[in-house]
Amino acid sequence: MKTTELAIVGAGPAGVCAALEAASYGVKVTLIDRDDEIGGQLVKQTHKFFGWHEKSAGTRGIVISRNLAGSVEENASICFMGSTEALGYYKDDGVLLLETPQGIEKLKSGRLLIATGACEKMILFPGNDLPGVYGAGAVQTLMNVHGVKPGDSVLMIGSGNIGLIVSYQLVQAGVKLAALVEALPGIGGYAVHASKIRRLGIPIFTGYSIKEAYGTDCVEGAIIWQLDDNWQGIAGTEKDLNVDVVCLATGLTPLCEFLWQAGAGMAYVPALGGFVPLYDENMKTTVDGIYVAGDVAGIEEASTAMAEGRLAGLAIANSLGKVSAGEFLEKRRVSLEELEQLRAGPTGKAIVEGLAGLRGQMGKRVSV
Amino acid sequence: MAKEEHDIIVCRCEDVTLGEIRKAIREGATTLDEVKRITRAGMGPCQGRTCRLLVAGEIARYLGKPVSEILQSRYRPPVKPVKMGDLSVISEEGENSGCKCREEVTGQ
Numbered sequence: 001m002k003t004t005e006l007a008i009v010g011a012g013p014a015g016v017c018a019a020l021e022a023a024s025y026g027v028k029v030t031l032i033d034r035d036d037e038i039g040g041q042l043v044k045q046t047h048k049f050f051g052w053h054e055k056s057a058g059t060r061g062i063v064i065s066r067n068l069a070g071s072v073e074e075n076a077s078i079c080f081m082g083s084t085e086a087l088g089y090y091k092d093d094g095v096l097l098l099e100t101p102q103g104i105e106k107l108k109s110g111r112l113l114i115a116t117g118a119c120e121k122m123i124l125f126p127g128n129d130l131p132g133v134y135g136a137g138a139v140q141t142l143m144n145v146h147g148v149k150p151g152d153s154v155l156m157i158g159s160g161n162i163g164l165i166v167s168y169q170l171v172q173a174g175v176k177l178a179a180l181v182e183a184l185p186g187i188g189g190y191a192v193h194a195s196k197i198r199r200l201g202i203p204i205f206t207g208y209s210i211k212e213a214y215g216t217d218c219v220e221g222a223i224i225w226q227l228d229d230n231w232q233g234i235a236g237t238e239k240d241l242n243v244d245v246v247c248l249a250t251g252l253t254p255l256c257e258f259l260w261q262a263g264a265g266m267a268y269v270p271a272l273g274g275f276v277p278l279y280d281e282n283m284k285t286t287v288d289g290i291y292v293a294g295d296v297a298g299i300e301e302a303s304t305a306m307a308e309g310r311l312a313g314l315a316i317a318n319s320l321g322k323v324s325a326g327e328f329l330e331k332r333r334v335s336l337e338e339l340e341q342l343r344a345g346p347t348g349k350a351i352v353e354g355l356a357g358l359r360g361q362m363g364k365r366v367s368v
Numbered sequence: 369m370a371k372e373e374h375d376i377i378v379c380r381c382e383d384v385t386l387g388e389i390r391k392a393i394r395e396g397a398t399t400l401d402e403v404k405r406i407t408r409a410g411m412g413p414c415q416g417r418t419c420r421l422l423v424a425g426e427i428a429r430y431l432g433k434p435v436s437e438i439l440q441s442r443y444r445p446p447v448k449p450v451k452m453g454d455l456s457v458i459s460e461e462g463e464n465s466g467c468k469c470r471e472e473v474t475g476q
Contacts, residue, residue, distance in 0.1 A: 088445020097445060097458075104450070104458045119417045124386055126375035212372075253421055260443035268436035274421055275440070
């Protein structure tokens with residue numbers, strides 16, 4: 001059976017930064033991604049980042065992704081297996097099962113980093129399976145990767161950063177934004193994105209949700225309505241919108257299948273997107289040798305995913321005896337400080353509280 | 369919601385409606401695995417990635433419990449459908465991918 005010092009599932013911002021950090025200490029890394037390209041969701045992010053981190057602030061996601069891919073290709077210690085999907089983790093043998101373009105094979109690794117990211121959350125309304133109902137990620141992929149307009153007129157559900165950014169990009173692509181609705185009383189995303197939406201004159205309805213999408217073979221329109229204090233629609237407040245696309249930007253949830261399979265301790269933390277793994281300040285889960293970084297450890301920003309990846313890569317190299325104690329402690333201190341900075345501010349508050357809750361549950365495991 | 373819940377899809381892969389999920393819960397299903405076995409919700413290509421939290425939410429609401437207390441389904445590999453023929457020719461040596469850079473390895 002093939003073996004490697006460190007296997008990383010997911011070549012998004014977290015997985016790639018971990019690979020580069022671990023490889024810088026001489027760790028042999030196998031980096032696995034179902035896509036043939038390195039970068040994960042960054043490849044569709046055409047907007048500029050404005051994170052705290054000096055390396056990524058002011059840079060477009062797609063440029064960050066190209067730079068990371070270049071660094072991986074130049075690095076002889078990293079083997080990138082593209083178009084390869086991890087199918088499962090068998091904890092008794094410590095084996096990953098991989099579906100490569102040439103067939104299925106097994107891989108055993110000394111350390112395993114799960115950096116699988118997240119998937120989009122769906123919501124329930126009549127007509128939610130009509131063609132024309134998209135997740136915001138799919139709309140971004142269509143427009144920014146394939147250059148395809150998803151439709152002519154869009155109802156955007158959700159005003160978090162993804163909803164705001166995708167709304168802006170739709171308008172840039174010449175698509176009409178009929179309305180942006182948000183169930184909460186206020187806009188969820190950063191003010192800098194929200195003000196762009198306001199300047200474009202896009203109608204924003206806070207305290208509203210979708211009542212239904214309708215159409216014979218695809219979306220021909222959608223009805224929104226106002227919500228009461230119990231999240232129930234108020235009859236008489238309906239507005240009928242002439243749209244052919246309903247775009248759902250209603251949140252993400254971590255992709256934790258391999259962590260459940262590994263028997264890792266898990267906790268349900270709504271502020272982090274759902275079930276998340278318990279992990280310590282080395283990004284290590286409750287299972288020896290298995291680490292996490294990025295959205296799989298709780299939904300946050302790409303900048304945070306990159307910082308977590310660097311921390312996990314450092315900790316893994318240290319666990320393999322490749323970092324001197326002094327250097328490890330100093331670099332980890334800097335990394336943890338960086339994460340704290342990234343989570344400063346009102347948006348980060350719920351995440352910090354969620355993480356504190358996670359630490360509090362380290363003793364009480366949920367597993368199946 | 370009674371009529372509408374049959375126009376709302378919870379599991380896109382297997383076309384399971386909210387009405388069918390709620391019926392299974394009313395009839396006594398209290399875990400994700402029970403709802404899955406009765407309705408097939410979560411048994412399609414995405415293996416529940418989309419519907420899992422929605423079903424857990426419905427069970428939680430019906431039982432008046434938090435989602436954290438609803439028993440999760442088992443996450444058996446493979447996490448997506450694979451052809452039986454492909455599984456029968458699993459490579460032990462990794463020669464399938466032709467990747468040579470993983471030969472020298474120590475680990476734990």
